[in-house]
Amino acid sequence: MTSTTAIHAGHVIGFDGVSHRHIEDGVVAYEGDTITWVGPHSAWRPDPDCTEIEAPGRLVTPGLINLHAHIGGSPLDKSYIEDVGRREFGMSGLYEMLPARSGAQDEEGTRACLDFSSVELVMSGTTTVFSMDPMPEYNMARAAEIGLRMYLAPTFRSGRWYTSDGRQVLYDWDEQAGLDGLARAIEFIERHDGAHDGLIRGMLCPMQIDTCTEDLFRRACDAARDLGVPIQTHASQSVVEFHEMMRRHGRTPVEWLLDIGFLGPRGPMAIVGHGIFPNSHSWINQIGNDIEILGDAGATVAHAPWVFARRGIALESFADYLSADVNMSIGTDTAPQSMLEAMRWAAVLGKVTGRNAERSTAAEVFTAATLGGAAALGRDDLGRIAPGAKADLLVWDTGGTWMAPFRDPLKNLVYSAREEDLRKVVINGRTVMDERSIPGVDVAELGVRLQASGERLWDRIPQADWAEREIDELSPRSLARWGD
Numbered sequence: 001m002t003s004t005t006a007i008h009a010g011h012v013i014g015f016d017g018v019s020h021r022h023i024e025d026g027v028v029a030y031e032g033d034t035i036t037w038v039g040p041h042s043a044w045r046p047d048p049d050c051t052e053i054e055a056p057g058r059l060v061t062p063g064l065i066n067l068h069a070h071i072g073g074s075p076l077d078k079s080y081i082e083d084v085g086r087r088e089f090g091m092s093g094l095y096e097m098l099p100a101r102s103g104a105q106d107e108e109g110t111r112a113c114l115d116f117s118s119v120e121l122v123m124s125g126t127t128t129v130f131s132m133d134p135m136p137e138y139n140m141a142r143a144a145e146i147g148l149r150m151y152l153a154p155t156f157r158s159g160r161w162y163t164s165d166g167r168q169v170l171y172d173w174d175e176q177a178g179l180d181g182l183a184r185a186i187e188f189i190e191r192h193d194g195a196h197d198g199l200i201r202g203m204l205c206p207m208q209i210d211t212c213t214e215d216l217f218r219r220a221c222d223a224a225r226d227l228g229v230p231i232q233t234h235a236s237q238s239v240v241e242f243h244e245m246m247r248r249h250g251r252t253p254v255e256w257l258l259d260i261g262f263l264g265p266r267g268p269m270a271i272v273g274h275g276i277f278p279n280s281h282s283w284i285n286q287i288g289n290d291i292e293i294l295g296d297a298g299a300t301v302a303h304a305p306w307v308f309a310r311r312g313i314a315l316e317s318f319a320d321y322l323s324a325d326v327n328m329s330i331g332t333d334t335a336p337q338s339m340l341e342a343m344r345w346a347a348v349l350g351k352v353t354g355r356n357a358e359r360s361t362a363a364e365v366f367t368a369a370t371l372g373g374a375a376a377l378g379r380d381d382l383g384r385i386a387p388g389a390k391a392d393l394l395v396w397d398t399g400g401t402w403m404a405p406f407r408d409p410l411k412n413l414v415y416s417a418r419e420e421d422l423r424k425v426v427i428n429g430r431t432v433m434d435e436r437s438i439p440g441v442d443v444a445e446l447g448v449r450l451q452a453s454g455e456r457l458w459d460r461i462p463q464a465d466w467a468e469r470e471i472d473e474l475s476p477r478s479l480a481r482w483g484d
């Protein structure tokens with residue numbers, strides 16, 4: 001027998017069936033894993049056995065949906081991948097930096113990342129994550145222990161890219177490995193979809209548009225339809241990849257995804273990871289209508305602004321994608337894995353590239369981080385506070401250094417809030433973080449393990465880099481050492 005919990009808060013972001021609304025002096029009630037009521041306190045009629053939490057100085061929002069994450073490696077991007085970019089690769093880190101990092105990363109490094117990341121995500125407001133990572137069984141168990149809602153399955157591809165001269169990107173193909181990987185993903189989903197009270201859900205991820213064959217894509221799309229799961233691939237993510245697809249097929253990445261049936265039939269459950277280089281991007285400048293194709297297909301773009309911004313690249317522009325009816329969602333992709341930061345970068349860069357202060361608003365990026373992500377997952381019970389939705393809630397302090405003065409919840413969240421303003425996280429009706437503490441989690445110990453993992457990785461970089469460079473050559477230090 002579960003009883004109702006009601007949070008009586010100064011501010012609540014409720015969902016009225018169409019869009020988010022600001023309720024001043026509101027109540028959110030939930031029973032078990034499900035929200036049962038939301039509205040103004042004046043209309044609230046509690047059950048006799050209801051536990052009511054008084055929170056006058058607090059804001060309650062829906063949990064954030066992080067639609068693009070690599071939590072098994074991203075923490076080890078720190079101190080390594082920033083402030084570098086080669087013009088030969090269009091500033092992308094995909095062809096030198098990431099292969100060296102992942103080649104030098106050991107299994108304990110991956111475990112340390114997965115353990116750390118689940119905590120980092122919860123502590124910065126992610127309640128649902130789309131995780132494209134190795135060690136899915138371990139990842140799933142860790143997420144379930146913390147109480148994080150996770151979409152995952154083994155990822156797969158028919159080939160890999162590499163460079164042997166620092167100028168050209170080449171591809172190594174193993175089509176059978178791609179098919180075997182898809183089979184493993186399907187088996188994983190059939191075994192685990194819905195596990196841990198529904199927190200664990202399946203997804204399919206043919207990794208990159210330029211490393212999967214058309215046959216693998218078509219089979220993966222059929223499987224996504226049969227299993228009813230979302231499918232995501234990285235596409236339009238680099239200048240190199242754009243031109244590689246033009247070279248192979250005479251088609252832009254987006255046109256090719258339409259040709260092979262990836263875009264269209266599944267609407268928003270076909271997720272384009274990044275989609276930052278359509279034909280119209282100023283670094284590409286090709287004839288075409290990629291953004292319109294994405295919008296007409298009703299597809300989702302998982303927009304991870306920081307991973308590009310740090311290389312001087314921005315989406316052109318967030319508002320233009322919205323205006324074309326692309327279902328926009330937000331992801332973190334790299335470190336830091338904070339949806340608060342991701343929303344802020346999306347809004348600010350959207351204004352910069354769109355040259356318009358009145359678009360890429362706090363409301364637009366918050367909606368992408370909640371309702372946009374939910375649509376991509378085919379879930380009308382996530383990303384909103386409404387009766388029948390899952391009880392995935394964030395409780396923020398409205399009176400701290402960063403939040404006061406407080407009038408407009410979304411402006412303060414997107415432009416001013418810090419992670420420490422997030423005081424409580426509820427996922428599936430369970431309080432997973434309370435006053436910045438997650439039961440059973442020693443954050444300092446996670447940091448110690450990450451440090452040790454980083455030190456082992458940095459030592460091994462020459463073995464994994466194509467040019468056998470030491471870490472300091474591949475990723476120069478910001479400051480010379482004292483005495484050098």
Ligand SMILES: [Zn+2]
Binds near residue numbers: 068069070
């Ligand atoms: Zn990615």
